Amino acid sequence: MIEPIAELRTGEKVRRSGSSPDRQSSGSDGSPELQRLSCASFNQDTTSLAVGGKNGYRLFSLSSVDRMDCIHQGVESPDVCVAERLFSSSLMVVVSRSAPFRMNIYHFKKGTEICNYSYSSNILAVKLNRQRLVVCLEEALYIHNIKDMKLLKSLLNTPPNPTGLCALSVSHSSSYLAYPGSVTAGEITLYDAVNLNEVTVISAHASHVAAISFNASGTSLATASEKGTVIRVFSVPDGDKLFEFRRGMKRYVSISSLSFSADAQFLCASSNTETVHIFRLEHHRPSQESPSWSGYMGKMFSAASTYLPSQVSDMMHQDRAFATVRLAAAGMKNISALSTIQKVPRLLVASLDGHLYIYNIDPQEGGDCPLVKKHRLYESADEGPAASELEVGSPSYAATVATSRNQDSPSSSSLTGYSEDGGAKRGELIPEHEFADGPLRLDDEQEFPPVSSQDT
Template identity: 30%
Template sequence: MANQSSSYPILCASFNQDNSCFAIGTRNGFKIFDCNTGRLLYQRDVGAFIIVEMLYRSNLLAIVGAGEQPSLSPRRLCLFNIINGTALRELNFLTSILSVRVTRKRLIVVLQEQTYIYDVNNLEIKRIIDTVPNLKGLCAFSTSLENPYLALPASTMNGSVLVYKVIDLNTHCEVHAHRSPLAAIAFSSNGMYIATASEQGTIIRVHLISDATKSYSFRRGTYPSTIFSLSFGPSTDLPDILLATSSSGSVHVFSLGLDQNERSRKSNSFLGSIMPGSVSDVLDPAHHLVFHHVFTAGVKSDAVVRKIDKASGSSMSEHIALRATVSVITFSGYFQEYGFRLNHKNEATWTLEHEYNLLTAIAEETTS
């Protein structure tokens, strides 16, 4: 998630694939933190960076400079080894790199009108996708071994998404999600679902990838707002919750684990008989919780659901249906960890458990 505006001290922020660590880029360099402890693991002060992507907890980083000095061109991708502080390989492009995603098998590089897919082991180009103008570098990349999908905008006029299989390199489907252009895309951890938000930011939609069908629609609000990030809760099946951060300074939690009997009752109601299920979900506030003033309105943010415990566990209180750990990075320079609890009456509590200043953090052992 990159931001080139000088109004923020953080230029980019991203969680690694299992949300155990995160990296930030600033005008001075980049830093890597442990999500569980908030501890600064690594930093390097060599100039401004707009992309810093981790490969799980390995020594490999994919980094792109902000172009404020010749050696850190935004057209050059560097695969960097943090152990010895050297560049393993460099890839140069004709235009600026807007996004990078990496897994153990594939490296994705997003330019304004092209997306490159590489074999991460030998950096062989597997496919070059010509895209519609993608000024924001929007993309989503599923890290699931069973469903390794890549999603890219399909139109500049509406919120359609093209989904590709990155192993066999074929187009899988096109999802027609919104009438307005896209603002955010995210896959569930199992790669089975994709969440989208448009530039209007009023509706969040979730589609099942296997047949491109709409599973859920949620109304975030009545007035337009910029959606900064989308994140599913970790799950091997249907995710329990979907998280969204918006320019209003709020975090929105949408419940996906809707009881099937409740769906059946809804479909048998008068409203359900004249409206499709996805539309009636939009009108149902019971599955949308809003936590206001989590961060300053207008400040960019990225948030993920790191852990989830459900009521089936013996350690859970009988009154608690779901407990989650939510981590938020603000581009103003803070990392916040919240405890989210939801009871069986759909009543929620939201507790700030930890907060760290990312700009003043000092590593126990600095390798820079």
């Protein structure tokens, strides 16, 4: 079996260098929509936000509306295109455009690289929970045990997936992986990443799927097609359709993200348009013995829909958005998430223009959501220091890794792909990591993914 190359760095301290902040001049027209970031991602419980750019990545806390604390700034890898954090631990997964085939895993509080793996082609996405780490290439998926990075399963020759579309559930009781299951239709393959077997194939849409997302408990899966007009929610693991929402009818859009609220009562969808839609996940109870005129017409309307073409009938039964957000501009990719910050429901929109937008949500009435705060996520010499710029001597600065790896070393650019006999063998375990201040504890939430009591 073809295996990825793994480089195990036992307690290797990363060298520091004074790299300048991420700088990128604005366009000639001064357009604020200029893309300043390469990637943005919320962690699994939406308590932090990671953003990547030309000079590394930054990690922000989402505990407050009024301020954005930068809890870490890393420049180990330049031009970061993937930056993912595991919950509130110190484990960060980073992929750089300078070596897009290599995944680096860091312990950012200790300033160390845990290991890195190289693959045969560019890494398009990385998903992780407390049990598994999944690497997505265009035509392959690799499932690792996150506790020791052992390669458990290689899903080769998967349908072409040029955008790296995949989702991994984050619940403690399950670990489902969803990815495109067909090259011609909007099918989703549901895979059990714990037991390593295919569960079912969901026929989600007529056209290709553009976005997928699990709820926090891993019991529901939301999908959107490339047309972007219809969003559906399916039960997991059986794949039954639970909800269907219509985002719009006038134009096709490119939906960039779907996200459930923590209680799975709401679902938000953001796209390349200026509108973010929030849908309420509730089953409407049909009026049973209503003597009212509206009740009578409702029954007649429902009965008539059974005689109409299926496409028209489906449209009659689709729910519309419960709440909406109007962004300042369209055309810039953004990632949205629903969260509760300071006991108030919020919609968070991280845009690649370099800003985080925070909106309030009325969970009872819905409607238009007001913007309450806008934070800058990048640094620019022209605009002064970012609100969350690190200060020397501050606690967050002590946790900062400002490093630059030697790109000429055999551990980086010389690893151009797979090796049958080189690198770590399949099943090789990461050894005990010894650092200057003690070993890495795998049961410490602040250091690494916690393990169950029977494993400690």
